[in-house]
Amino acid sequence: MDMFRILVVDDEVDFLETIVNRLKKRKLFATGVTSGEEALTLLKEQLFDVIILDIKMPGGMDGIEALREIKKIQPLVEVILLTGHASVETSIEGMKLGAFDYCLKPIKFEDLLQKMAAAFGKKSTHDKKIRDAKIQELIRYPSKVFDQD
Amino acid sequence: MAFYQRKFIYKNLKRKITTIILCVAIFPLIFLGETIYYRFAKTYEEKIEDQIKYRTRSLSDAVEVFLRERTAILATIVDTRSFDDLKQQENLARMFKVISRRTDGLIDLGVIDSAGQHLAYSGPYNLKGLKYFQQAWFNEVMTKGKYISNVYMGYRQLPHFVIAVRGYSNGRGWILRATVDSDIFNQLVRTAQTGMSGDAYIINKNGIYQTAPRFSGKILGKSNIPLTLFGQGTTVAEKIKANGKAKHVAGTWLKNNEWLLVITQDVGDEKGGLLTTRNTEIIIIVFGCLAIIMTTFFAMRMIFNHLEEVDKGISELNDQLIQSDKMAALGKMATGIAHEINNPLAIIGEKAGWMRDLLDEEKFQESENFKEYEQSVDKIEEHVERARKITHNMLGFARRMEHRLDDVDINNVLNQTLELLQSHAQTSNIKISKDFQSELPIIASDQSQLQQVFLNLINNAIDAVEKDGLIEVKTRKKDSQIVVAIKDNGPGIDEEHLKKVFDPFFTTKETGKGTGLGLSVSYNIIKKLGGIIKAESKLSEGAVFSIKLPIKIPDKK
Numbered sequence: 005m006d007m008f009r010i011l012v013v014d015d016e017v018d019f020l021e022t023i024v025n026r027l028k029k030r031k032l033f034a035t036g037v038t039s040g041e042e043a044l045t046l047l048k049e050q051l052f053d054v055i056i057l058d059i060k061m062p063g064g065m066d067g068i069e070a071l072r073e074i075k076k077i078q079p080l081v082e083v084i085l086l087t088g089h090a091s092v093e094t095s096i097e098g099m100k101l102g103a104f105d106y107c108l109k110p111i112k113f114e115d116l117l118q119k120m121a122a123a124f125g126k127k128s129t130h131d132k133k134i135r136d137a138k139i140q141e142l143i144r145y146p147s148k149v150f151d152q153d
Numbered sequence: 154m155a156f157y158q159r160k161f162i163y164k165n166l167k168r169k170i171t172t173i174i175l176c177v178a179i180f181p182l183i184f185l186g187e188t189i190y191y192r193f194a195k196t197y198e199e200k201i202e203d204q205i206k207y208r209t210r211s212l213s214d215a216v217e218v219f220l221r222e223r224t225a226i227l228a229t230i231v232d233t234r235s236f237d238d239l240k241q242q243e244n245l246a247r248m249f250k251v252i253s254r255r256t257d258g259l260i261d262l263g264v265i266d267s268a269g270q271h272l273a274y275s276g277p278y279n280l281k282g283l284k285y286f287q288q289a290w291f292n293e294v295m296t297k298g299k300y301i302s303n304v305y306m307g308y309r310q311l312p313h314f315v316i317a318v319r320g321y322s323n324g325r326g327w328i329l330r331a332t333v334d335s336d337i338f339n340q341l342v343r344t345a346q347t348g349m350s351g352d353a354y355i356i357n358k359n360g361i362y363q364t365a366p367r368f369s370g371k372i373l374g375k376s377n378i379p380l381t382l383f384g385q386g387t388t389v390a391e392k393i394k395a396n397g398k399a400k401h402v403a404g405t406w407l408k409n410n411e412w413l414l415v416i417t418q419d420v421g422d423e424k425g426g427l428l429t430t431r432n433t434e435i436i437i438i439v440f441g442c443l444a445i446i447m448t449t450f451f452a453m454r455m456i457f458n459h460l461e462e463v464d465k466g467i468s469e470l471n472d473q474l475i476q477s478d479k480m481a482a483l484g485k486m487a488t489g490i491a492h493e494i495n496n497p498l499a500i501i502g503e504k505a506g507w508m509r510d511l512l513d514e515e516k517f518q519e520s521e522n523f524k525e526y527e528q529s530v531d532k533i534e535e536h537v538e539r540a541r542k543i544t545h546n547m548l549g550f551a552r553r554m555e556h557r558l559d560d561v562d563i564n565n566v567l568n569q570t571l572e573l574l575q576s577h578a579q580t581s582n583i584k585i586s587k588d589f590q591s592e593l594p595i596i597a598s599d600q601s602q603l604q605q606v607f608l609n610l611i612n613n614a615i616d617a618v619e620k621d622g623l624i625e626v627k628t629r630k631k632d633s634q635i636v637v638a639i640k641d642n643g644p645g646i647d648e649e650h651l652k653k654v655f656d657p658f659f660t661t662k663e664t665g666k667g668t669g670l671g672l673s674v675s676y677n678i679i680k681k682l683g684g685i686i687k688a689e690s691k692l693s694e695g696a697v698f699s700i701k702l703p704i705k706i707p708d709k710k
Contacts, residue, residue, distance in 0.1 A: 019500045023503055108545060109495045112502075
């Protein structure tokens with residue numbers, strides 16, 4: 005199995021640090037940033053499998069806005085929205101924009117891990133399908149692939 | 154304005170309107186009645202006067218005809234038969250016989266010569282040979298040619314009067330004289346003595362009765378009628394009697410103003426019809442007034458009771474709206490607080506989790522207080538979980554986001570709802586029993602709205618039971634429906650209220666305690682979800698609210 009890469013975006017530094025520490029403690033590759041802008045910058049440089057994204061982040065872009073931009077940069081990344089301020093509107097908007105799930109704080113860490121695992125599973129399947137399709141394409145049209153490179 | 158103040162204003166207003174309506178309705182009624190009666194009485198009196206006048210005139214005509222007829226008979230005999238012929242006793246008797254056969258009212262017939270000597274007589278008395286030369290009437294007949302006497306006693310000592318006609322024989326005057334039967338004459342006059350108090354009689358110009366009056370006085374007695382009352386033609390006067398009763402007196406002069414025919418009648422006797430009319434009218438007016446008064450009072454009471462009822466309703470509605478506003482504001486505040494608490498709660502939870510992670514490290518496990526640390530972290534996590542449940546339940550709809558929107562496990566929703574209300578029920582010593590059918594199908598529905606409905610129904614059941622009671626919550630699958638029944642052993646709902654329980658703003662709770670919206674909202678939610686909600690109850694046997702929801706399998710599972 006590939007290395008499980010997780011990005012946590014939350015303006016609550018205490019929460020962010022703790023979550024990241026706990027993930028790292030479980031030998032997971034976890035990075036934390038405190039704003040949507042920082043997350044976008046990071047995503048341009050580095051690939052992630054799952055993003056835990058807070059919705060309400062005062063001072064900068066909110067989670068929904070960040071989600072929209074994230075999906076532009078890395079369309080295959082799975083995003084779990086995690087917020088203390090749930091609303092019907094943001095949940096619907098989030099799901100429409102392709103979020104994997106929408107969770108309300110506080111959430112049991114084990115439940116969060118499960119959701120991340122499910123999201124990672126989904127992404128892995130997706131990645132595998134793409135990889136298989138590429139291999140098939142390579143077998144059928146090797147020249148095309150070489151041309152692209 | 155407070156309700157009791159409005160009540161006071163209504164009371165004043167009611168009094169004013171009632172007074173105005175009564176004045177406007179009753180006074181014109183009385184005035185109208187009085188006017189009609191006055192006009193009617195006037196017309197009636199005129200009629201009475203006309204009637205008595207007519208009677209007097211008719212009778213006077215009859216008397217005049219009676220006298221004229223008999224005078225004409227005598228005059229015809231005088232003109233057609235000779236003195237020598239009639240002075241023979243047998244001839245006169247034959248003539249009297251013929252006359253008596255053709256006409257009535259004459260008692261006797263006599264022939265008197267110019268010296269006043271009664272030469273021949275036919276009749277019941279023996280008057281032949283009597284001399285009348287000295288008597289006033291003899292000279293008057295001789296002078297005027299014909300004469301009708303006043304009633305007098307004469308030789309026969311009975312009231313009578315005579316009709317005499319003068320004739321000539323060989324240049325000397327003679328007289329044919331007849332006596333009129335007083336009884337027949339009296340009978341003729343008495344025909345006008347009508348009713349209980351009607352009287353009719355004739356007096357001469359000296360006020361002496363010529364016929365017998367019905368009540369006071371006798372023939373040839375003196376009448377106390379003032380003759381000056383009566384002028385030419387027929388005169389009607391109202392005269393007060395001694396006993397205080399008024400009577401109408403009508404009179405007309407007869408026999409060249411020598412006799413006066415008088416007809417009298419008590420006013421009361423004649424006005425009997427008028428009095429009956431007056432009494433009827435008074436009864437109608439009294440009943441009319443009573444009807445107006447009663448109708449006014451009843452109508453006013455009805456209108457003002459209705460007005461007060463409406464006012465009370467509006468007042469309660471206002472209170473309820475204020476209450477709803479308060480509840481809405483409170484709800485909003487609670488949601489805000491729940492949101493704000495979620496973030497710190499998440500930090501506490503994660504920090505505790507982090508502490509547990511660290512405690513798992515080997516070196517900490519060897520620590521002397523490891524157990525204490527671990528227990529403390531357990532407690533922190535336990536209470537974070539408790540707080541999490543509270544805030545998530547408060548948010549209700551937010552909880553839905555944790556699950557699939559269209560995935561509803563009815564038993565689960567009921568469990569969550571009961572969890573929220575458990576402590577409320579326990580404080581009132583109310584037992585909530587669950588009888589859930591296991592493996593109910595998961596249906597496509599709106600979880601948060603269903604939770605709101607269950608919350609309303611169970612909360613109402615708790616309020617109804619008040620304390621020391623039992624609430625049974627049952628779920629069953631029946632055909633293509635899921636049935637949820639919430640039964641309480643409270644006081645029940647009476648039939649009248651049962652019809653209204655789902656009406657908006659209908660509540661039996663004290664003002665300020667219930668908005669009257671809970672069941673109405675629940676009804677609408679269930680209807681929108683394609684289900685049916687029903688209330689059944691009997692007084693003192695509790696109530697059952699049952700919900701039937703269609704089993705719709707969610708699209709994605």
